[in-house]
Amino acid sequence: MKKIELLAPAGDLEKLKIAIDYGADAVYFGGEMFSLRAGAGNLTAEEIREGVEYAHERGKKAYLTINIYAHNEDIKPLEEYLNRIKGLNLDAFLVSDPGILLLLKEAIPNAEIHLSTQANMTNFKAAEFWHQQGIKRIVLARELTFKEIRELRSNIPDEMEIEAFVQGAMCISYSGRCLLSNFMIERDANRGQCAHPCRWKYSLMEEQRPNEYFPIEEDERGTYILNSRDLCMIDHIPELIDAGIASAKIEGRMKSIFYVATVVSVYRKAIDAYYADPENYSFKEEWLTELKKVSHRQFTTGFYFDRPTNKDQDYQTSAYTRDYSFIGLVKDYDPKTGLALVEQRNKMSIGEEIEIFGPNTKFFTQILEVMLDESGKPVESAPHPQQLLQIQVKQPVAAGFMLRKRK
The missing domain is CATH 3.20.20.70 (Aldolase class I)
Incomplete structure (x- = not known):
């Protein structure tokens, strides 16, 4: 097969x-x-x-x-x-x-x-x-x-x-053969520039037919009909x-x-x-x-x-559901110390519960207990985008593993 x-x-x-x-x-x-x-x-x-x-x-x-x-x-x-x-x-x-x-x-x-x-x-x-x-x-x-x-x-x-x-x-x-983006803001979807107007909020009105309604769910703020x-x-x-x-x-x-x-x-x-x-x-x-x-x-x-x-269809919102944050990408790992070199992608802090996963593995969960900056000094949080940190991990990892946390 x-x-x-x-x-x-x-x-x-x-x-x-x-x-x-x-x-x-x-x-x-x-x-x-x-x-x-x-x-x-x-x-x-x-x-x-x-x-x-x-x-x-x-x-x-x-x-x-x-x-x-x-x-x-x-x-x-x-x-x-x-x-x-x-x-x-x-x-x-x-x-x-x-x-x-x-x-x-x-x-x-x-x-x-x-x-x-x-x-x-x-x-x-x-x-x-x-x-x-x-x-x-x-x-x-x-x-x-x-x-x-x-x-x-x-x-x-x-x-x-x-x-x-x-x-x-x-x-x-x-x-995807759409003219809406081109018509509304002159960005041609068929040439790679779609602005995704289908995700915008709309209200439906037909002024000459006040008693005829399109069967959609809506409230006073409009609806995402597309x-x-x-x-x-x-x-x-x-x-x-x-x-x-x-x-x-x-x-x-x-x-x-x-x-x-x-x-x-x-x-x-x-x-x-x-x-x-x-x-x-x-x-x-x-x-x-x-x-x-x-x-x-x-x-x-x-x-x-x-x-x-x-x-x-989702008539309430075009927003994404984002229950987890991607907080770091493993760049290297030292099995002797159990420290992973991690490139920060979103803020993380000592005491938070994080999940770590990689290719062909199941994720594991741990509390973030040890986090060092590039000079080896302990830090309580990592707020700076793409800063390099050493993080103590409970299980072996490798370059390409990722860290996430529930929001």
């Missing part, structure tokens, strides 16, 4: 390495241009080279997104960009624009090409068309049910793979695999390393548990509890089981 791929977001080089260390089979990221996450750190050509090497040394894959919808002014810079990166040994490119597909095939004839979700891939005849254009993998639109996915899988060539989102933000427009909950499929791993999905994709190139590490780690455990014993596999509630320790909205299964209803 070919194992489903766990595909993780990498908004910058640090996140790329964290995603791989915590169990991703592959990572996807944008370059400095032509990616739909202009606000992410993204990677320079040299960082792409380093990231690809890091992935390949560990038997993992690296995919580059070039999934904007290009305007005329983008064509020449894109040609130049493709010529600069064509020797970087990338495993695949994600595109949505047929013009970019053509340019990519001209610049890198042997490139493996994946169709981005931005292309609104919703039926098997469209898949047949894209297969004829040389597409190896299709990233499905988020608007498909399991029934539709299974039917699509049975009507496309065996060698054509299916990738689908399993975790992260949902868009209220078909596969605000979807976040997708979460952690308790449906068997269904994802049974539907013929080859790659389970996590959304979140704008998210923190704490988010990437936590979500990748949880899905890694769940997927591995399924393949270890498919007949006796059972969902563990602790996986969902872990996912809720990162910044998130309430969860939904999106379109997978049926069309979303008002229960899949």
Whole structure:
């Protein structure tokens, strides 16, 4: 049985390495241009080279997104960009624009090409068309049910793979093809600059029809009528695999390393548990509890089981739930002294209960009792961003482990 791929977001080089260390089979990221996450750190050509090497040394894959919808002014810079990166040994490119597909095939004839979700891939005849254009993998639109996915899988060539989102933000427009941001503040979502106006607060008014009301929940302050909950499929791993999905994709190139590490780690455990014993596999509630320790909205299964209803929207707020703070990243560890060198990310103080976790491990809890500054002097609290500290830990750790605390 070919194992489903766990595909993780990498908004910058640090996140790329964290995603791989915590169990991703592959990572996807944008370059400095032509990616739909202009606000992410993204990677320079040299960082792409380093990231690809890091992935390949560990038997993992690296995919580059070039999934904007290009305007005329983008064509020449894109040609130049493709010529600069064509020797970087990338495993695949994600595109949505047929013009970019053509340019990519001209610049890198042997490139493996994946169709981005931005292309609104919703039926098997469209898949047949894209297969004829040389597409190896299709990233499905988020608007498909399991029934539709299974039917699509049975009507496309065996060698054509299916990738689908399993975790992260949902868009209220078909596969992200949205004009709202461009219309309201001239930031084009289809060129990587979405301002997420779907998360803003709105009030509905129709002055000529005072007695006709749109059936939404609202109060005197307005309502978030476009605000979807976040997708979460952690308790449906068997269904994802049974539907013929080859790659389970996590959304979140704008998210923190704490988010990437936590979500990748949880899905890694769940997927591995399924393949270890498919007949006796059972969902563990602790996986969902872990996912809720990162910044998130309430969860939904999106379109997978049926069309979303008002229960899949959050009409009260667009704010994230943040019950835990990411407080530190382990940079080194001395087993003789039990001291970990930690880079602070949020304030922590002596006497607080903290949790520490790392790749392929369960978290452990301890009270923060010993904390030293760079000169070895004891300190009571660490309020300064990214200051280096030595912290006594109760169990062995390693570089890349993370510290968190309940707010």
